[in-house]
Amino acid sequence: MTKAFDPQEIQGNILRGYRRNLVRHLILEVTNAGVARRFLGLSVAGDSPDVPAITPDKTWPTKPEFCFNIGITFEGLRALRVPSRHLETFPTEFMQGMTKRAIKIGDFGESAPEHWPAPFDQPERVHIIASIHADAEGPLDRAQAQVERAFTTLGVRNGRNLPEGRVFFGYVDGISQPRFNHIDDPSQKDVDEPIDPLGTALLGYPTRQEGVTFRVPSPRDLGFNGSFNAFRILAQDAAGFETYLNDAATELMTHPDVNQLADPHRLERIGEGLDMHGALREVVAAQMCGRWRNGVPYELSPDAQYPEERVSLTNFDYSHRSRCPVGAHMRRGNPRGGPIVQRIANYTRRLVRRGMSYGPDFDPKNPDSQERGLLGNFIGANLGAQFEAVMCDWINLGLQDPRITSSNDPLLGANTPQTSWFDMSLPSGGTIRLRGFPRLITSRGGAYTFLPSIAAIKHLSELND
Numbered sequence: 001m002t003k004a005f006d007p008q009e010i011q012g013n014i015l016r017g018y019r020r021n022l023v024r025h026l027i028l029e030v031t032n033a034g035v036a037r038r039f040l041g042l043s044v045a046g047d048s049p050d051v052p053a054i055t056p057d058k059t060w061p062t063k064p065e066f067c068f069n070i071g072i073t074f075e076g077l078r079a080l081r082v083p084s085r086h087l088e089t090f091p092t093e094f095m096q097g098m099t100k101r102a103i104k105i106g107d108f109g110e111s112a113p114e115h116w117p118a119p120f121d122q123p124e125r126v127h128i129i130a131s132i133h134a135d136a137e138g139p140l141d142r143a144q145a146q147v148e149r150a151f152t153t154l155g156v157r158n159g160r161n162l163p164e165g166r167v168f169f170g171y172v173d174g175i176s177q178p179r180f181n182h183i184d185d186p187s188q189k190d191v192d193e194p195i196d197p198l199g200t201a202l203l204g205y206p207t208r209q210e211g212v213t214f215r216v217p218s219p220r221d222l223g224f225n226g227s228f229n230a231f232r233i234l235a236q237d238a239a240g241f242e243t244y245l246n247d248a249a250t251e252l253m254t255h256p257d258v259n260q261l262a263d264p265h266r267l268e269r270i271g272e273g274l275d276m277h278g279a280l281r282e283v284v285a286a287q288m289c290g291r292w293r294n295g296v297p298y299e300l301s302p303d304a305q306y307p308e309e310r311v312s313l314t315n316f317d318y319s320h321r322s323r324c325p326v327g328a329h330m331r332r333g334n335p336r337g338g339p340i341v342q343r344i345a346n347y348t349r350r351l352v353r354r355g356m357s358y359g360p361d362f363d364p365k366n367p368d369s370q371e372r373g374l375l376g377n378f379i380g381a382n383l384g385a386q387f388e389a390v391m392c393d394w395i396n397l398g399l400q401d402p403r404i405t406s407s408n409d410p411l412l413g414a415n416t417p418q419t420s421w422f423d424m425s426l427p428s429g430g431t432i433r434l435r436g437f438p439r440l441i442t443s444r445g446g447a448y449t450f451l452p453s454i455a456a457i458k459h460l461s462e463l464n465d
């Protein structure tokens with residue numbers, strides 16, 4: 001029987017975002033299981049001056065100094081001495097870990113785990129990813145110092161919000177998210193997406209597929225109210241993206257249908273002061289993503305980044321007559337109620353996305369090739385049925401629609417200039433095929449983690465050698 005849902009029993013940042021400016025992910029190894037377990041026990045007791053308290057799901061009148069959460073890999077559960085009879089109740093993809101699932105999720109070529117820098121070159125040592133969210137460096141440093149007394153720190157990754165909620169490539173991100181009935185999240189008050197059942201993100205609750213509940217690992221104290229996370233370090237080739245937009249716009253300038261993409265007499269609707277070439281750059285960026293870079297959905301406003309009347313950012317669906325390309329990144333990532341081959345999958349692969357950017361600022365007018373990108377968390381109750389299924393079937397193989405099968409996601413896919421293609425849509429119903437774009441996003445590390453409930457962290461703290 002499902003117990004009544006208690007948000008205080010789950011870790012924060014699963015069902016709602018913290019909306020802090022900074023994040024620090026500590027990649028940790030358990031070198032002394034007893035010390036690690038004692039730390040976990042104190043972190044859920046929440047009253048130790050020496051150990052940061054795990055942040056549960058709640059709203060505060062004033063935000064705490066920092067929020068602290070953990071994800072544990074399969075090797076981490078083993079290092080904490082979870083007995084093998086319980087370990088084997090976890091799903092296969094989690095047991096194998098991200099690096100062994102590389103081909104399925106597009107981590108080959110430059111993205112292959114063999115090329116990942118430390119500490120992700122030693123996945124068996126990556127046991128815990130502790131994430132601290134705050135608005136200033138001081139609290140991050142203080143929490144980190146406390147954590148480092150109990151674990152060996154293998155690596156640190158710092159992330160930050162870019163201005164206006166943008167990510168490198170210039171898009172506003174974090175707009176579409178699953179929405180849960182039981183959660184009153186003021187930041188989602190204007191979001192009008194369908195409500196998702198708790199089983200989308202938490203173990204032990206009904207999912208959108210009637211009669212399907214993902215298996216809860218044993219014992220129930222360990223599995224119930226937990227979740228899984230694909231933590232990804234994704235480098236973005238911001239200079240390559242801008243160069244490609246230039247090249248594509250230059251090519252489109254001489255296309256006979258170019259005026260269908262941008263009305264030369266109304267270019268201000270796409271951006272103030274833009275000439276035709278500049279407007280076409282924005283149209284290519286918008287069609288590749290499914291949103292204009294300011295976040296306006298292409299589906300609702302295909303001719304204008306700045307529509308005359310306000311449009312909803314989240315309340316739309318795709319049809320056979322959609323102007324949003326079938327291959328656009330966000331349409332691949334979530335085809336909503338639109339026509340797809342595997343119709344049963346509509347809305348069953350929803351992912352909670354939480355991420356922040358890493359690396360130095362990028363100035364498109366003065367591009368450089370320093371590493372920068374996204375520290376992404378892709379959260380769901382089942383990695384295989386959600387994250388991996390989206391990455392493999394939809395992002396990389398395009399199985400959801402025969403018109404894109406064999407092409408990759410233009411932003412995220414494992415593309416090469418020799419083979420890449422993307423069909424832009426025209427109001428007439430026709431398409432213009434773009435080719436020659438490189439891989440724009442490369443994996444630089446990551447891990448599959450289990451996000452244990454508060455009771456589960458307590459359970460882990462009480463294990464013995």
Ligand code: HEM
Nearest residue numbers: 167171172173174175176234291330333334374390391441
């Ligand atoms: C650096 C890497 C990535 C970048 C720059 C990126 C960018 C974006 C942007 C700009 C949006 C539109 C904003 C929004 O709707 O919230 C979006 C939406 C989305 N992305 Fe990504 N993304 C990245 C990686 C991924 C990955 C790894 C996945 C995993 C499968 C993914 C899945 C999605 C989904 C599901 C949506 C929401 C679609 C919807 O609900 O309508 N993205 N992404």
